[in-house]
Amino acid sequence: MDEIKQVIIIRTDLKMSAGKKCAQACHASISSSNRVRKTDTKLWKDWINSGQKKVVLKIQSLEQLEEIFGKLKRNNIICAIINDAGLTQLEPGTTTALGIGPNLSNKIDKITGTLKLL
Amino acid sequence: MDEIKQVIIIRTDLKMSAGKKCAQACHASISSSNRVRKTDTKLWKDWINSGQKKVVLKIQSLEQLEEIFGKLKRNNIICAIINDAGLTQLEPGTTTALGIGPNLSNKIDKITGTLKLL
Numbered sequence A, B: 001m002d003e004i005k006q007v008i009i010i011r012t013d014l015k016m017s018a019g020k021k022c023a024q025a026c027h028a029s030i031s032s033s034n035r036v037r038k039t040d041t042k043l044w045k046d047w048i049n050s051g052q053k054k055v056v057l058k059i060q061s062l063e064q065l066e067e068i069f070g071k072l073k074r075n076n077i078i079c080a081i082i083n084d085a086g087l088t089q090l091e092p093g094t095t096t097a098l099g100i101g102p103n104l105s106n107k108i109d110k111i112t113g114t115l116k117l118l
Helices: A018-039 A041-049 A062-074 A105-112 B019-038 B043-048 B064-074 B105-112
Strands: A006-013 A054-059 A079-083 A095-106 B004-011 B055-060 B077-082 B094-104
Touching: A006 A018, A006 A041, A006 A062, A006 A105, A006 B019, A018 A041, A018 A079, A018 A095, A018 A105, A018 B004, A018 B019, A018 B055, A041 A079, A041 A095, A054 A062, A054 B019, A062 A079, A062 A095, A062 A105, A095 A105, B004 B019, B004 B043, B004 B105, B019 B043, B019 B077, B019 B094, B043 B094, B064 B077, B064 B094, B064 B105, B094 B105
Parallel strands: A006 A054, B004 B055
Antiparallel strands: A006 A095, A079 A095, B004 B094, B077 B094
């Protein structure tokens, strides 16, 4: 079977603690995977049953994140942008993270391939 | 409505990168929330619809984590222990994280109340 994974992208140009980064990553993971579960249940189940692989990448600006987001949309890859409620650490509405898939690794890699691991 | 949240506990005595911590937190978040979705769908929906609040806490040893896990079990609070596959950074089977709930905040706080934010 082709590898299925979820990719989470975290902004590193914001001042977020380790715990804040983890919470934003979890929001992205839950939100994107819920969308996949509803629209492509088989893909979602295959991902869960194969160990729910996740890769966490970093990105240094909102502009770069939005560029990735646009490419995902144009390629019909389900994803979820996370905007923080801003109760702690950040201004309300700040975009902090992007959850992608789960989807086939080779489809995601074509779009996120140049980003480095967090 | 009483506050509903998910708590994620991450071990800080292991040598995990920021990205590794985020990935383990996401495993814990997905695994525990899936269990709640299947067994108490209303609670899960209320959590999603109220913004899926998450709090990420730190713990300094496996023994402390197992103590929390035991208390959760005795109180019938749904949770998920995460053991890393060990392909990178850690020995196979290393316990890295614990996802709790979502559940009522005051129920979880009675058990995790002394732990600090990551």
